[in-house]
Structures are given as structure tokens and as C-alpha cells.
Amino acid sequence: MSVSQRIAVTAGEPAGIGPDIVLMLALKKLPAIPVAVADPELLKERARRLRLRVDLRPDTGHANKHKAGTLYYHHVPLAAPVKPGLLDKANAHYVLETLKTAASGCRRGDYAAIVTAPVHKSIINDAGIPFSGHTEYLAGLAGGGYPVMMLAAKRLRVALVTTHLPLREVSAAITEERLTRTLSVLNEDLRTRFHIRKPVIAVTGLNPHAGEGGHLGDEEQRVIIPVLERMRKQKIRVEGPFAADTLFTPKRLKPFDAVLAMYHDQGLPVLKHVGFGEAVNITLGLPIIRTSVDHGTALDVAGTRKADPGSLIEAFLMAAKLAKKK
Helix, strand or coil, X not given: CCHXXXXXXXXXXXXXXXXXXXXXXXXXXXXXXXXXXXXXXXXXXXHHHHCCCCEEEECCCCCCCCCCCEEEEEECCCCCCCECCECCHHHHHHHHHHHHHHHHXXXXXXXXXXXXXXXXXXXXHXXXXXXXXXXXXXXXXXXXXXXXXXXXXXXXEEEECCCCCCHHHHHHHCXXXXXXXXXXXXXXXXXXXXXXCCCEEXXXXXXXXXXXXXXXXXXXXXXXXXXXXXXXXXXXXXXXXXXXXXXXXXXXXXXXXXXXXXXXHHXXXXXXXXHCXXXXXXXXXXXXCEEECCCCCCHHHCCCCCCCCHHHHHHHHHHHHHHHXX
């Protein structure tokens, strides 16, 4: 059996909608076999609560295709009982253990990719564990690489130079080294994973109006423009820096295969407006394939049948597509 048929799906924060949407995913016709990395008792209880008929089976590695309504699982035990919508820091280590299990399985070749349901960063930090997000955490588990977060929705792809940083720290984090590495990873993965032969990347400025020639900040002149000039000499097709407020329009975006934004809330609000609930979070620059949803844990609707599995379905389809192209 080809390993491209097996994809690990972590169920995320157990009190959130992660278990709900993983179960809903299993009800669909899928091109690969999802293996839920979670506590099966959590999945059984949530299936009962949601009145979903899902046949939960321990994963033995012998299935050769997905059957809608069947979900194989890799057992990772919870530390404490779960009530939908109620966070418990006792389960923080459980959440991270699901990620470790999925990543190690991917590195061994048991899985072709990892798809992650949302986690709740603050409760992990409340448990005394430094955690800034999936992207950074998985980089430490994947055995190397330089992680770059990119979200894709419809024809728009937006990658980020910085991810989960307070806004006051962003300027200092926009260094020539970081920008160069991020652009290099983005260009390489667009070529090798998305099979775009000569990708064209639009790069935003950091400041309003891309700095207005230095009158609204000097990061463009001091850091961004010199990096772009060097990248062009290496035959990497980058353009900018562009003012973000006018770049994100259909006519301006048309020539580009991806946009590189300087920080989280510069690029992602536009992308989520275009395709919220259908967008896919893709981690570039790692030796493993990882995709995720475009939303959070939605504690207020966990266990209520109101969760929308659309983004998880799209993330799974994207992971299967990328794995097939490897």
C-alpha cells in the first residue's frame, strides 16, 4: 500500500470543534485515508453528542482506501475528562503529544502528511509551556527546515515574514536574513510543491504607502528593497515593495502567484475575507507536508452540530494533493 494513502489528522484542542470536524471529515468521500491522532473515547463521546454515525477503528495500517463513515485512530490518551467549550490546562500536554505523534509518524513514513485541527494557544501557555503556534512548534518536530506560514484560498496565496508576534515587535523582526530566507522558501516551495515553474511573488512594504519614500518609516529602504534587489540578481522573480492597501485588489494581484506580507494582520484579513471557511493554512519549508484550517477552536459551538468542516476538508484535500505530487 502506498503511504500517500494515509494522512494523520490531529484533533486539536479537545474542548473545541476539532473533534467535531474530524468526525465530520470522516463522513466524506476522500482521496486518502484520514487517521485521527486523538483519544478515541473523546471521539466516541463527541460522535454521540453530535448524533454522527462514525465507525471508529484502531489504526493497524492495513486499510487500503477510505470508506465514508469510517475513521481510523491512533490512540493518544487524554489527561482529564473533557466538556465541550470548557478549556482545561491539564490537557495541554495531550494536545502537544498528538502533534509529536503525528510528526514522528510522518518522519517514519507512516503518514504522507499531517492535517491539524485548531489548538488554543493561551491554554497551552497557561499550562507553563512556551507555545506560539503550530507552525513554529512543528518546525522543531520535523527534523529541520525553515517554516513559512502560507494561507491559500481560491486563487490567492499569502505567505508571512512574521507570524505570531505583538505588533510592537514586528519592525525589529523584519531583518535582511529573515526576509531572504522566507522569500527563498516561498519561491522554492511554489516551484517544487505547487509546480509553478517560474513563480512571481509580490512583496508588501511594512509601512503605510510602503514607507512613502522614507517619510513614513525606513524599513523599506533599509531592509526590504536591498533584499529584493539581491533576489532578482539570483533570478528569483520578486516585485515590490507594494503598499498593502492597494495591492490586494484583483487587477493588481493578477500577475502574481503569491503575496509575501510582512506580518499576520497585514495579509490574512484579506485572504480570510476572500475565502473564510475554505482557506487552507500550509506550512512551507519543512521536510514534511502539513496543512491546517483557517479558523480557531470555536469553543462556543463545540458539541452543538454548528461547526463547519469546510476548511478541514479543504486542508485534507490539499495535503493529499501535495503528497501525491511528491
